[in-house]
Amino acid sequence: MPVESTDSALQVDALSVEYASAAGVSRVVRDVSLEVRRGQCLGIVGESGSGKSQIVLAIMGLLGARARARGSVKFLGKQLLSAPTATLNAVRGAKLAMIFQDPLASLTPHLKIGVQLGELLVRHARVSWREADARSLAMLQRVRIADPEQCMRQYPHELSGGMRQRVMIAMSLLCEPDVVIADEPTTALDVTVQAQIVDLLRAMRQDFRMGLVLISHDLGLIAALAERVVVVYAGRVVENLAVADLAGSARHPYTAALIECAPTLTGRRQGYMPTLPGQPPGPETAGEGCAFAPRCARAQARCAVERPMLSPPDSATQVACHFPLSP
Amino acid sequence: MLTIRYFLRRLGGAVPTLFLIVTASFFLMRLAPGGPFDREQALPADVAANLNSSYGLDQPLVAQYARYLGALAHGDFGPSFRYRDFSVTDLIAQGMPVTLSLGTLALALALGFGVLLGCLAALYRHSFVDYATLGLTIAAIAIPSFVLLPFLGLLFGIHLHWLPVAGWQGGDWRHLVLPVTVLSLPPLAYIARMTRASLLEVLRKPYLRTAFAKGLPMHTVILRHALRPTLLPVAGYLAPAVASIMTGSLVVETIAGLPGIGRYLVQGALNRDYTLVLGMVIVYSTVLIAMGLLVDLLYLWLDPRIRLEA
Amino acid sequence: MSGLWTAARDRLRLNPVARTASYLIFFVALLALVGPLLNPNRFDTLDWAHPATPPSVIHAHWFGTDRLGRDLFVRTLDGTRISLAIGLFATAVSLVVGALYGAIAGYAGGRLDRLMMRGVEILSGLPLIFFVIFLTVLFGHHALLLFLSIGAVGWLTTARIVRGQTLSIRRQEFVEAAIAGGASSFRIIRKHVIPNVIGTVVIYATLTVPQMILYESFLSFLGLGVQEPHASLGSLIADGAAEMEAAPWILLIPGGLLALLLLCFNLVGDGLRDALDPQES
Numbered sequence: 001m002p003v004e005s006t007d008s009a010l011q012v013d014a015l016s017v018e019y020a021s022a023a024g025v026s027r028v029v030r031d032v033s034l035e036v037r038r039g040q041c042l043g044i045v046g047e048s049g050s051g052k053s054q055i056v057l058a059i060m061g062l063l064g065a066r067a068r069a070r071g072s073v074k075f076l077g078k079q080l081l082s083a084p085t086a087t088l089n090a091v092r093g094a095k096l097a098m099i100f101q102d103p104l105a106s107l108t109p110h111l112k113i114g115v116q117l118g119e120l121l122v123r124h125a126r127v128s129w130r131e132a133d134a135r136s137l138a139m140l141q142r143v144r145i146a147d148p149e150q151c152m153r154q155y156p157h158e159l160s161g162g163m164r165q166r167v168m169i170a171m172s173l174l175c176e177p178d179v180v181i182a183d184e185p186t187t188a189l190d191v192t193v194q195a196q197i198v199d200l201l202r203a204m205r206q207d208f209r210m211g212l213v214l215i216s217h218d219l220g221l222i223a224a225l226a227e228r229v230v231v232v233y234a235g236r237v238v239e240n241l242a243v244a245d246l247a248g249s250a251r252h253p254y255t256a257a258l259i260e261c262a263p264t265l266t267g268r269r270q271g272y273m274p275t276l277p278g279q280p281p282g283p284e285t286a287g288e289g290c291a292f293a294p295r296c297a298r299a300q301a302r303c304a305v306e307r308p309m310l311s312p313p314d315s316a317t318q319v320a321c322h323f324p325l326s327p
Numbered sequence: 328m329l330t331i332r333y334f335l336r337r338l339g340g341a342v343p344t345l346f347l348i349v350t351a352s353f354f355l356m357r358l359a360p361g362g363p364f365d366r367e368q369a370l371p372a373d374v375a376a377n378l379n380s381s382y383g384l385d386q387p388l389v390a391q392y393a394r395y396l397g398a399l400a401h402g403d404f405g406p407s408f409r410y411r412d413f414s415v416t417d418l419i420a421q422g423m424p425v426t427l428s429l430g431t432l433a434l435a436l437a438l439g440f441g442v443l444l445g446c447l448a449a450l451y452r453h454s455f456v457d458y459a460t461l462g463l464t465i466a467a468i469a470i471p472s473f474v475l476l477p478f479l480g481l482l483f484g485i486h487l488h489w490l491p492v493a494g495w496q497g498g499d500w501r502h503l504v505l506p507v508t509v510l511s512l513p514p515l516a517y518i519a520r521m522t523r524a525s526l527l528e529v530l531r532k533p534y535l536r537t538a539f540a541k542g543l544p545m546h547t548v549i550l551r552h553a554l555r556p557t558l559l560p561v562a563g564y565l566a567p568a569v570a571s572i573m574t575g576s577l578v579v580e581t582i583a584g585l586p587g588i589g590r591y592l593v594q595g596a597l598n599r600d601y602t603l604v605l606g607m608v609i610v611y612s613t614v615l616i617a618m619g620l621l622v623d624l625l626y627l628w629l630d631p632r633i634r635l636e637a
Numbered sequence: 638m639s640g641l642w643t644a645a646r647d648r649l650r651l652n653p654v655a656r657t658a659s660y661l662i663f664f665v666a667l668l669a670l671v672g673p674l675l676n677p678n679r680f681d682t683l684d685w686a687h688p689a690t691p692p693s694v695i696h697a698h699w700f701g702t703d704r705l706g707r708d709l710f711v712r713t714l715d716g717t718r719i720s721l722a723i724g725l726f727a728t729a730v731s732l733v734v735g736a737l738y739g740a741i742a743g744y745a746g747g748r749l750d751r752l753m754m755r756g757v758e759i760l761s762g763l764p765l766i767f768f769v770i771f772l773t774v775l776f777g778h779h780a781l782l783l784f785l786s787i788g789a790v791g792w793l794t795t796a797r798i799v800r801g802q803t804l805s806i807r808r809q810e811f812v813e814a815a816i817a818g819g820a821s822s823f824r825i826i827r828k829h830v831i832p833n834v835i836g837t838v839v840i841y842a843t844l845t846v847p848q849m850i851l852y853e854s855f856l857s858f859l860g861l862g863v864q865e866p867h868a869s870l871g872s873l874i875a876d877g878a879a880e881m882e883a884a885p886w887i888l889l890i891p892g893g894l895l896a897l898l899l900l901c902f903n904l905v906g907d908g909l910r911d912a913l914d915p916q917e918s
Contacts, residue, residue: 060540085545093542100540105533110555110629119551120541171541344759465907469900471851473858473871474892477878481889485882578855582878593859 008074009179009211010036010059010096015071015081017054017063026282028054030235031071036179041205041212043222043243045258046232047280052215055232056181060098061088076178094124097172101184103164107156113167114152117174124175139170142207143200162193166200173204179211186221198224219246219262228316231255234281234291237310240318251324253296290322298323334624341616348612352605353392395605415606418591423610426580426587430572432503433510437568441515442561445522446549449530460523464516473578476509480583493584506583510575514568518561525557532556555629562625569618573611655908658901665898669717678708680715681866689884701886703876713891716868717898723784723869724850728842730788731849735795736838740831742796743803754800761793769856787852791845798841802834844906847899854895870895 017029028051036042046052058069061080073081075096080088092098100106108116117139118132127135133152140148143166156164165185172180185201186194202225205212216222222229223243231239231252239252250256281291290296293303302322310318448460483490483505491502529535530553538552573589580589588607595603650656673680676697684696684706692701692709700709742753769786806812806829815825850870856862857871865872870891877888 062536062540089542089544091542092540098537098540100533100537102533106537108534108538108552111551115551119543119547123541123543123547465903466900469847469903470896471854471899473855473878474874474896477874477881477888478892481881481885485885578858581859597860 007037008035009038009076010213011072011074012055012059013072013074015055015058015069015073017051017058017067017069019066020068021066028235029058029069032232032235032237034230034237034240036211036213038178038211039205039209040228041214041226043226043229044213044215044232045217045219045222045229047217049280049282050232051235052232053183054235056098056183056213056215059181060092060096061085093120094175095178097175097177097180099165099168099172099180099182099185102188103161103168104156104188106168107164109156111155112152113154113156113159117152117167117171120171120174136170136174139174140167143167143170143173143204145170161189162196165189165193165197169197169200169204173208173210176208177210179213181213181215183215184217185214186218187216194221201225219258223262231258236291236320237318238292238320240310240316242317245317251319251326252292252321253298253325254292256325290320298325334620338620341620345609345612345616349396349605349609350392352608353395415602418603419588419606419610422586422588422591425585426576426589429503429506429510429576429579429585429587430569432507433572433575434514434568436507436511437514437518437572438561440511441518442522442558444515445519446526446557448519448523449526450549452527457523460519464520467512467516471578472509472513472575473582475512476505476579476582479505479509493582502583502585506579506585510572510579513575514564514571517564518568521560521564522557525560526553529553529557559626559629562622562629565622565625566615566618570615573614652908652911655905658904658908661897661901662905665717665894665901666721669714669721672714673711676708676711678711680711680868681707683707689880689887691884691886692890700890701884703887704880704884709873709887709890712868713870713873713894716863716870716873716891717894719863719867720850720853720870720895720898723787723853724846726784727787727791727849727853728845730784731791731845732795732838732842734788735792736799736834738792739796739799739801740803740834743800744807744825746804746807750800750804754797757793757796769852787849787856790852791848795838795841795845798837799834802837806833840906840909843902843909847902847906850895850902851899870898 012032012034015029015032016027019026019028030051032051032055034042034044034055044052044055054063057063058067059073059075059080061083063069069081071081072079075091078087078091080091107113114133114136117136118129121127121132121135122129125132137148137152140151145151145163145166151159151163151167156167159167165188169185172182182201186197189197198221201212201214205225212225214222214226219229223246226243228240228242229246230237231241231254233254239250239255241250241255246255246259250259281294289302289304289306290299290308293299296303300323306322308320308322310320312318444460448457451457480493490504493502535548535553538548543552576587576589577593578589579585580587581593588610591603592607592611594600595607676699678684678697684698684702686706687696687698687702688706689704690698690702692699696708698708698710700713702708703712738753738757742750745753769790812825812829815829853862853869854871854874857869858875860872860875863869863872873891874888874895877885877891880887
């Protein structure tokens, strides 16, 4: 587990999330730890269903009523997990902000953009609506929206997909947060627009110097923006490394496979496009050994019975594998 | 601009419906056996003939119809056949304020408490409030007003002496309590159930999650982000709610002795007072159609996305 | 289709409220059929010696008597029988009419469907109870007319539901295949549409019956339904309301019985409907 440093804005330790149902217990997040420092961008990568979204929902306190979360989530030193709503609301939207995946579904359809932006400032910065509108307008300009005045008066369905995502980004930055979590910010967008949003995120990082948590199944996106990346498989962290080391020094077989499959990363344009055979296990299976073993080319007998732990402990770079690739 | 054109189109559709209702009612009434002057003993022939001609009943049906329409255009519903000194217009004018106050209060009560109860039941799901609401709503829907009102009158009026049992007394509020409450219960029940189901759905939407993620307090999230989409199906129920209240007012006015147009309609039906019944039917239908148009306007305000489609 | 029935039965088994309600209905129906036979009084016997007496054992006036000395036990149960009969018959009428209408509209599709549904829309918007009052006033108090006019009010919902079901069945492949194979429309409706629709129709029947009973009581209450000397729960309640102060049991007994019946029907209907559309879960 990484040493807690004074620079640490968000610290997650041994986070587990499970759902109880008539069919049994579903553990969607298992013993996940990660750390985000000020001004740093951490990527969380994994397939759909790997539990990466559940991790950030747990951080934000947005899990459903049936979820049971355990562990520790410390934001600026304050424990957030299972904290009372008042404590959460003081932080959410203001110092710890989130950008959601589908901006059309995530923006309130019957409220004008100006209202959806301004209410953040009215609530958190305690300013008047007029002041809030002025600041919202300025922020819309910063996220490079062409006609900010008109945008303020429009409804979400009247905007294009790219504009909506810019609005979501503006919404997250309005109160000058310390950490912003972005859950698949480009997935719902056209390819041409995706690149613009990536540029925007990069620029905003420079301007605001906040910590950024970037969740994606696209390693290429993460490589473009993040400094460190955490690889999640079946609810667990299997590797923790710097983005710079991705291309050459990835040690977990799953990470290596992901890299192979990401065209933007390898620069591969022609030829055989490798895919990963099989499916990740569902959250219901407890399983004894390594969850990735059934799909792993390097698996041995040991992998099926003994679960590998993240090692070396207390290091920033870790891998959970019995037979990791040599760096 | 789109809104106005759509609205005019709807208005244009309403007029033929009203026309149809008036025509159908008129001819049905005239086709009925017996006339408005039948009593237990037959009238002498010449008296009957005189009465018939002075009211224009001896003319061909089509001529009577034309005369009626003409008078209608001037807002004249004709004379009441039974209440000889009054015209139907007079009776309507007398009864409308009573029925309007009754109905409006009942609707306001049904909406206000219905939405409140429904929201509470949804927010505190599986709690006592939730189950109590569900139970009460079933009772309110099932038990008819003509059973409940006398029961309550018995309880509050005769045994507890808290409220008067019947009468109008020029609109004294105590005489309105029981009738308005009983009248509001069935629509209240439907609205409460609808609001509960609707809010439960809205709470699952992604944009609600965004609202919570913004650190907004619960009351802001519910009132600003959740309420309007929640009320959309309730708006659709408004016209049937008004219809239910109108039907209910017939009974309530009769039992509670309130001099509204509902009671006139019942009397008119029992007395075969053609013009009175016809007039009442027209009034009721007009109110309903007007409600329908108002609800359309309400929809446009509640959901901006509909404006484009209109 | 059998799957639908077993699902419904299982759901009801799990729903204690609906189960109790259905037992109560059977009990009341049984009482209405058998009860009057156990009591020596007739429904129109005027017992001048005991007018407006509270329930007692004297002369077997178990529910008491009304202002004219008529025994309330027999009258109430007779009224219940009449109300139930009218309710069931009117429901049958409205179901048949509604199902036919809806099936034709749904099967035909296109312009005919739109036209027919437009008609339903317009009619739904009007409070038809006024027209029922109309009809009863116009054509007198014939029992048959009562059935028909009440049924005329209830067929709209059935028509809508059956049309919706028919539309979705119509689009299914085996129906397309049958049509392509040259089967006549009538045969298709009979063999494919109706069996699949019956389940839903029966469910909504349980919700229609209390509506019909309500309408009939409403009309009888106003004096436009069942006429003297016969009694219906509605007319008994009207009598009771007039005598409320002096003889409350004349109101309470038939009123309570009607409320109970309607409540139970609604609970059963709700329970069955939840078995098919589990939206509330």
